[in-house]
Amino acid sequence: MDIKKLEQMGIEQGFSHVALLDCDTIELKPEVRQMCAADTCHKYDKCWSCPPGCGSLEECEAKVHQYKYGIIVQTVGELEDTLDGEGMMETEARHKEYFVEFEKKLRELYPDMLAIGAGCCTKCKVCTYPDAPCRFPKQAFSSMEAYGMLVTQVCQANGLQYYYGDCTIAYTSCYLLE
Numbered sequence: 001m002d003i004k005k006l007e008q009m010g011i012e013q014g015f016s017h018v019a020l021l022d023c024d025t026i027e028l029k030p031e032v033r034q035m036c037a038a039d040t041c042h043k044y045d046k047c048w049s050c051p052p053g054c055g056s057l058e059e060c061e062a063k064v065h066q067y068k069y070g071i072i073v074q075t076v077g078e079l080e081d082t083l084d085g086e087g088m089m090e091t092e093a094r095h096k097e098y099f100v101e102f103e104k105k106l107r108e109l110y111p112d113m114l115a116i117g118a119g120c121c122t123k124c125k126v127c128t129y130p131d132a133p134c135r136f137p138k139q140a141f142s143s144m145e146a147y148g149m150l151v152t153q154v155c156q157a158n159g160l161q162y163y164y165g166d167c168t169i170a171y172t173s174c175y176l177l178e
Contacts, residue, residue, distance in 0.1 A: 001069055001178060009105065010073050014098040017160060021070040021174055025157035028061050028148030036145060041120075048134040049121035054142040063114060064147065067176035070113075072160055073102065079167045088169050095171035096122060103141075106175055114176040116149075117141045144174060 003020045010018035036044055036051045043050040054060065075098060077091025095118055103115045121127075121140045134140050144151050151172050155162040164170055 003071070006071050010071065010102060013102045013105070014075070014094065015073040015102070016076040016170075017072075017074040019072045019155075019158055019160040021072045021154070021158050021176070023064060023067045023070060023176055026064050026149060026154060028057050028064065029150055030057060030148065032145055032148045032150050033057055043120050046129065047120055047127035048129045048137075049127075049140055049142045050146050053129050054146050057148050060142075060147040064176065067114065067178060069178055070174055070176035072155065072158055072172060072174045073099070074155075074160065074170050074172045076164050076168055076170045079169060081167060084167075091169050092119065092171055095173070099173050103175070106177070110175075110177045113178075115141045115173070116144050116147060116176070117173045118171040119143050120146070144172065 007018040033051055038044075041050075045052060047053055055063070075091055075095035077087060077094070079087040099115070099117050100122075106113055106115075120143060123136050123139055123141075128135060144154065152162045154174070155172060162170060162172065
């Protein structure tokens with residue numbers, strides 16, 4: 001894997017930061033899954049990309065540990081103030097757009113990669129969960145938190161900042177490549 005080439009591709013895609021990810025640094029934590037179960041995002045048990053639909057912590061761990069290396073990508077946005085919901089949503093939308101487009105490009109180079117996003121999958125307008133299997137299991141993605149990752153820990157363990165100061169927000173995703 002040529003990390004410099006991948007970093008350049010990610011920056012050209014629009015991400016603010018791209019860093020090498022050592023998959024051995026990824027720890028899946030039960031307490032992160034417990035935060036998901038609190039259902040503050042109103043997605044818990046409502047789609048294939050969120051717990052429990054995305055699999056148990058053990059199933060997610062088995063998927064993650066098939067990989068040795070990947071990349072972490074971030075989109076950092078400036079906010080007018082700490083309550084700037086519109087700025088947060090705009091940054092999230094940009095990040096998701098970059099994430100989906102970059103996934104298509106990376107899939108050509110790494111057809112068996114695992115894309116893990118920020119927030120739940122948005123491939124389908126209405127998820128088939130739990131009545132029918134996922135329509136696009138190879139294209140669907142879960143969030144880092146759904147997998148049980150503490151995003152700040154993953155960033156720190158791989159030399160990437162997570163907090164960029166007051167009135168900023170960072171959306172973080174990763175692609176496990178090989």
